[in-house]
Amino acid sequence: MGLIEDLMANRYLITPSAYYLLVDSYKKDFTLAELIKFARARGTFVIDSAIAKEFLSGKAPAPLEPPPARVPPSPRRLPKKSPPNLENLMNCRKSPLILSRILLTRLSLPNPVG
Incomplete structure (x- = not known):
C-alpha cells in the first residue's frame, strides 16, 4: 500500500502538498508509525505541508528546499541625454x-x- 492508503487506513488525512514532500522518503527514511506518532503529538489527524516539513526537518539533515538563488541586480546605466x-x-x-x-x-x- 502507498502512503495515502496507509494513512487513510489509520484514519489520517494528507494534503497534496504534504504528499509530494513525503512520498519519496516514505518507507526509505521513515515508517508510517513514526509519521502517525509525530502527527498525534501535534494533536492533528491531517498532515499538511507544515507538519510534513517539520517532520522531515527532524529526519533529514539537508534542507527541504534549496534557498532561492539571489542574483544581485546589475546596475542599469541610462544613456546620457544631452540637453x-x-x-x-x-x-x-x-x-x-x-x-x-x-x-x-x-x-x-x-x-x-x-
Whole structure:
C-alpha cells in the first residue's frame, strides 16, 4: 500500500502538498508509525505541508528546499541625454507655450506664465 492508503487506513488525512514532500522518503527514511506518532503529538489527524516539513526537518539533515538563488541586480546605466539646444527646440513642432516652458526650465528662469 502507498502512503495515502496507509494513512487513510489509520484514519489520517494528507494534503497534496504534504504528499509530494513525503512520498519519496516514505518507507526509505521513515515508517508510517513514526509519521502517525509525530502527527498525534501535534494533536492533528491531517498532515499538511507544515507538519510534513517539520517532520522531515527532524529526519533529514539537508534542507527541504534549496534557498532561492539571489542574483544581485546589475546596475542599469541610462544613456546620457544631452540637453536640447535652442536650434533643436526651434525645429520642434510643439506649441510656443510648451517651448517657452521648456526653455525656462532649462535656463532656470522664473516662469512668467501662471
